[in-house]
Amino acid sequence: MENLPSLFANIGIGLETALSPANLWYCFVGVFLGTFIGVLPGIGPLAAMSMLFPITFYLDPTSALIMLAGIWYGTAYGSSTAAILINVPGSASSAVTSLDGYPLARQGRAGVALFLTAAASFVGGSIGIVLMMLFSPVIVAYAMKFGSAEYFALMVLGLVAASSISEGSVLKSLAMTLAGIIFGTVGMDIYTGSERFTFGMLELDEGIGLIPVAMGLFGVAEVISSVRLPPLEALREKVTLRSMMPTRDDIRRSIAPTLRGTGIGAFFGTLPGTGPTIASFLSYAVEKRVAKDPSRFGHGAIEGIVSPEAANNAADQTAFIPTMTLGIPGSATMALMIGALMIQGITPGPEMMTSHPDVFWGLVMSFWIGNVLLLVLNVPLIGIWVRLLTLPYHLLYPAILAFICVGIFGVSNTTFGVWVVIFFGAMGFLMRWARLPAASLLLGFVLGPLMEQHFRRAMAISQGDFMTFVDRPISLGIFVITGCILAYGIWLHLRRRLG
Amino acid sequence: MRIFSTAMALAAGLFASTAMAEDFPSRPITLVVPYAAGGNVDVSTRILQKALGDTLGQPVVVENRPGGGGMIAGAYVARSKPDGYTLLVGSNGPIMFGPMTSAKPPYKWEKDLEPVSMLAQATNLMLVRADFPAKTVKAFIDYAKAHPGDIRVGISSLVSINHFLGLLLRQSTDSKWTEVYYNGNAPAVADLVAGQIDAGFQQMVDAKQHIEGGRLRALAVVGDKRSPLFPDVPTMAEAGFASIQGVTFNGVFAPKGTPSEIINILSTKIQAALQTPDAVAHLSALGSEAHGTTPDEFRTFLVAETVKWEDVIAKSNAEKAKK
Known part of the structure; x- marks a missing residue:
């Protein structure tokens, strides 16, 4: 804290930059677009940012960055909207929000759910920003201690902890997780170059994209399933501000999960290569573990929506820590952010904070402005979104399918991704019919390739010595936690059996 | 009757191809980037796009076709109409390494692509x-x-x-x-x-x-000279390893069969664009050096690089086979 005076000076520089009329405007444009892109299924932040990337050439570097960043974290706000209202997540990181958000909407509590997720997003985002302002160097030093052994341990922990996210049969969710891992192996092996399940198709060389899988399993499958369902009668009423107001009980239930979700999200955000999707799945799993009555989950538990939404927003903010302070992008979107800076002659990294403090602190302060704008923007919009549900399904669903296809086509300019969506849409529909959990498949798909990659890398680095997972203290610690969770699960199971 | 119509079509085709070179370009030109937006090749291409501006008299469009280690875009351009309107911005991977190492290469630059000009080199x-x-x-x-x-x-x-x-x-x-x-x-x-x-x-x-x-x-x-950024760091040759040479490059390619007049028009304009101070400065911010070349210079460079790397890959394959 000895740096407090310089922190205030930096905040001053940042505010001065972020509050300039041009930057305010680009911040607004970014978060506004982000919200809409988040709501629209299929068009993810990456697609939107790539489309706007050429414009950043003609902007001041700070404005460019502020706008792109606004799209990125704005999406996290918007993506829960469609997940809650129509069971179609706007992006992969909100897939888990639909598990409890959609039942809430079915109970006529869509307004409350949207309000609480907006609030949780704000809290998650804000805490993420504070962490970035105060502790960036410490966090980066810590994140650098995570080598492949630690990543592998963490992925195993994730799989074990999140094995409980789905309802019903353990065997079914295990089978789906495995199926997800298998789909994750598709593509060229990064070690040997051998083709795995590519059937000679060049399009599959770099693997199956996360967005087509998530949109197929959750979005298209939902559309197909709903064709036969009657529309929601409960939602046809007018949404008043009063009906959006959560009860005292809702708020009481939200506080701890929001904070836990923020913590999990902030942690995963700082680790390059992980990110908001893993964070939201894990925070949901944690809530289900710590809940007194886990059976409420999947039927409209408030904890199940606020925690993942706090997590993905916190992760979105803390993802900037390795990107800006080390110049190491954790994801394709962050690489785009670095690209926007490089083209203007600025190299992100520890040196940037001293050489271009206006850019760094201007960006950080714009996060505050952006988050406040998002809150102000989102709460009044809730009424409009909910009213969208009164649209007849024969208008709403074709539009959703069109958005999904356009979004996926837009990234690669080929129809291949659209076929992938159709494939996973059909699969998702059959899975629902067989009561197989799609969330488990998505989780396996996200974690599987990371696990394999880091396991093999850890083994290469240790030259084939398995002890590396035990010798390294952080890795050992994570494995001990994993063991405890497993043991606890078995103990619970036995206790239920015996008595 | 049929013979007559075939002859007409042929004549029309001939006429069209000469006319094509004269008033080339008469519609927008597409630069196909084999990677997603925001990467090094994408950004370099957009710098070229900006520098070309309206010097061609037609807009230049950038299209990202990522996937397959860059070979999806490569195959797409190789199979495009050789009229100079669809061009590839290829780098080491999609031009040489991908096709060299793949069991069934979808194309080979020697057979399917026509070098137009190099865009940039990096150290x-x-x-x-x-x-x-x-x-x-x-x-x-x-x-x-x-x-x-x-x-x-x-x-x-x-x-x-x-x-x-x-x-x-x-x-x-x-x-x-x-x-x-x-x-x-x-x-x-x-x-x-x-x-x-x-x-x-x-x-x-x-x-x-x-x-x-x-x-x-x-x-x-x-490389053959020290970097001005780090004058204390020796070159590989100075360090005693003269044979360790290799260049990161990207450059513009047309489908094989594109008329040489069109290739020359494109190459001249691209070389001029890459000499503008803005393009030089922006590329150097990316750690690259703007490097326009004639089609022949580019081809000579590519042939030499291809021979060298094919040898390295053959040795590596032999090594693997021995194991």
């Missing part, structure tokens, strides 16, 4: 983690000989220039080390900075700030 560096004992390439190789298999060399991605430079060094010095593979420059640099691995080849752009900050040490520059 590669040989790097070690800050606390690695070896301070020179020579010491590094000595260390590798003394501790066979112990040095962990990060490979940014399979079949990339960074991969093959490492391979070339290992083959030509007959050394042994452990290769650790990554799926991109960023995670490989991160692990090198963190000291999880010991060494690796990287482009200047990814390494620059870490060398300046003392988090990485450059042992040598791959």
Whole structure:
């Protein structure tokens, strides 16, 4: 804290930059677009940012960055909207929000759910920003201690902890997780170059994209399933501000999960290569573990929506820590952010904070402005979104399918991704019919390739010595936690059996 | 009747092709980028797009077609109409390494593509983690000989220039080390900075700030001259390893069969665009050097590089077969 005076000076520089009329405007444009892109299924932040990337050439570097960043974290706000209202997540990181958000909407509590997720997003985002302002160097030093052994341990922990996210049969969710891992192996092996399940198709060389899988399993499958369902009668009423107001009980239930979700999200955000999707799945799993009555989950538990939404927003903010302070992008979107800076002659990294403090602190302060704008923007919009549900399904669903296809086509300019969506849409529909959990498949798909990659890398680095997972203290610690969770699960199971 | 119509069509076709070169371009030109937006090749292409501006009299459009290690875009352009309106911005991977290493290459640049002009070149560096004992390439190789298999060399991605430079060094010095593979420059640099691995080849752009900050040490520059950014770092030749040469490049290609008049028009305009101060400055911010060439210069460069790397790959395949 000895740096407090310089922190205030930096905040001053940042505010001065972020509050300039041009930057305010680009911040607004970014978060506004982000919200809409988040709501629209299929068009993810990456697609939107790539489309706007050429414009950043003609902007001041700070404005460019502020706008792109606004799209990125704005999406996290918007993506829960469609997940809650129509069971179609706007992006992969909100897939888990639909598990409890959609039942809430079915109970006529869509307004409350949207309000609480907006609030949780704000809290998650804000805490993420504070962490970035105060502790960036410490966090980066810590994140650098995570080598492949630690990543592998963490992925195993994730799989074990999140094995409980789905309802019903353990065997079914295990089978789906495995199926997800298998789909994750598709593509060229990064070690040997051998083709795995590519059937000679060049399009599959770099693997199956996360967005087509998530949109197929959750979005298209939902559309197909709903064709036969009657529309929601409960939602046809007018949404008043009063009906959006959560009860005292809702708020009481939200506080701890929001904070836990923020913590999990902030942690995963700082680790390059992980990110908001893993964070939201894990925070949901944690809530289900710590809940007194886990059976409420999947039927409209408030904890199940606020925690993942706090997590993905916190992760979105803390993802900037390795990107800006080390110049190491954790994801394709962050690489785009670095690209926007490089083209203007600025190299992100520890040196940037001293050489271009206006850019760094201007960006950080714009996060505050952006988050406040998002809150102000989102709460009044809730009424409009909910009213969208009164649209007849024969208008709403074709539009959703069109958005999904356009979004996926837009990234690669080929129809291949659209076929992938159709494939996973059909699969998702059959899975629902067989009561197989799609969330488990998505989780396996996200974690599987990371696990394999880091396991093999850890083994290469240790030259084939398995002890590396035990010798390294952080890795050992994570494995001990994993063991405890497993043991606890078995103990619970036995206790239920015996008595 | 049929003969007559065929003759008409032929004549029309001939007429069209000569007319095509005269008033080329008469509609927008598409530059196909084999990677997603925001990467090095994409940004370089957009710098070229901006520098070309309206000098061609028609707008230039950038289209990203990522996937297949860049070969989806390569195959797309190779199969496009050879009229000069669909061009590929290819780099080492999609032009040479991808087709060289794939069992059934979807195309070969020699047979299916026509070089137009190089766009930019970038410098590669040989790097070690800050606390690695070896301070020179020579010491590094000595260390590798003394501790066979112990040095962990990060490979940014399979079949990339960074991969093959490492391979070339290992083959030509007959050394042994452990290769650790990554799926991109960023995670490989991160692990090198963190000291999880010991060494690796990287482009200047990814390494620059870490060398300046003392988090990485450059042992040598791959190239024929020292970098003005790090005048103390010797070239590979100065370090005693003259055979370790390789250039990161990207350049513009047309489908085979594109009329040479059109290729020349495009090449001249691209070379001029790459000499504008803006293009030079923007590319140098990316760690690259604007480098327009005539189609012939580009072809000569590509032939030499292709011969060299095919040899390295053949040796590596033989090595694998022996195991």
